[in-house]
Amino acid sequence: MLKALNWRYATKSFDPDKKLPESTIHGIKRAFNLTPTSYGLQPLKLVVTSDTHIQKQLYEASYKQKQVKTASHVFVLCIDKIIDKNFIEKHFKLVKQVRQTPDKILRPFRDFLIDDFSKKSNTQLRAWAINQAYLAIGNMLTVCAVEKIDACPMEGFDAKEYASILNLNHSNIEPVLIMPVGYRDQNDEFSKFEKVRRPLEEVVIEINS
Template sequence: MELISSLKWRYATKRYNPAKKLLQEDLDKIIEAARLAPTSSGLQQFRIIVIKNQALKEKIVPIAWGQQIMSECSHILVFAAWDRYTEERIDEMYDFTTEERNLPKGRFSAYTDKLKSEYLPQTAEENFIHTAKQSYIGFGLAIAQAAALNIDSTPVEGFSADALDDLLGLKAKALRSVTILTLGYRDSENDWLAHLKKVRIPTEEFVIKYD
């Protein structure tokens, strides 16, 4: 399916068929789309937690404002961003990059010094606002890739991030949850939203042109 058709097909699914599970190869493609997302300075400031375990999915229902999609879906992806920038995180990524590209170590040191001087004096909260923004790029690509595979998904911000971080032990990994993406197959018969028109403002209103 062409991307635009896939994006018209998808909707924020409210009911899943719990009996239909994703194939591993499809799940891998959705994760790969997010991994390939561009990020500021290429730092890949976010990780994805993949939850298939039914008991764990059920524990997320009360954390996610009682949304039953958490237990009905096939998989839950949690997009979690670095809780702050550190010298080590920046160096580690650039050491890896120079190694992968067979460049001399320190090739980017002027640039990483600049990044450190920019981010390290900021508060952890200011850092997190920036790292969380990066995770949304991967989030969007994962939504698009799922749709391209005819897999339903629901982007979710309606959850208590602190409670989810506790449940998943994210603090110990210096990560904070940003968004959830549930994945699965729609239950068209029982989903009130499945047959309603997609609503978007007209392009003329959406685009502001300076010709």
């Protein structure tokens, strides 16, 4: 695992002639869906494209960062914009369906979440949902590293332009992160750089009795 994490880097240029097989893309989708999220609520959606015409438009909306244009596929992580009582109830209906859990057991926790989330502002709910997107992209990046798939996590893009290009303006989801994936361009100079990290003793605080 550590060898794989040391191998990965934020790929700045992909080989546009090499495409990832659909079985590999499906595996990354599964990693996204299996990501642990707060309360298991999954306030996330994943948009995937390998359409070169769309990628060229996304490239322009990503401040012309070429990894978006040269990638095999681009994953766009989105958050749900409406997180309300119906959203929470839908989750608990799924829990009941999958686990056959009786209502009397689910009800107290469901009601607690409905009450707790009703007290949060839209700004707080959005921030909470974005945190879940970061959990997902971290999980996806780790899976990519283990499977020797190159990837680049990105925040630098125009979310409104992305929503327009991907026809999301009339949906209830908002793009917050992107992750182009593929095979690295062998001429990408960043692939040759040593990984720079602070010493472990500077970033880990151990507290023992």
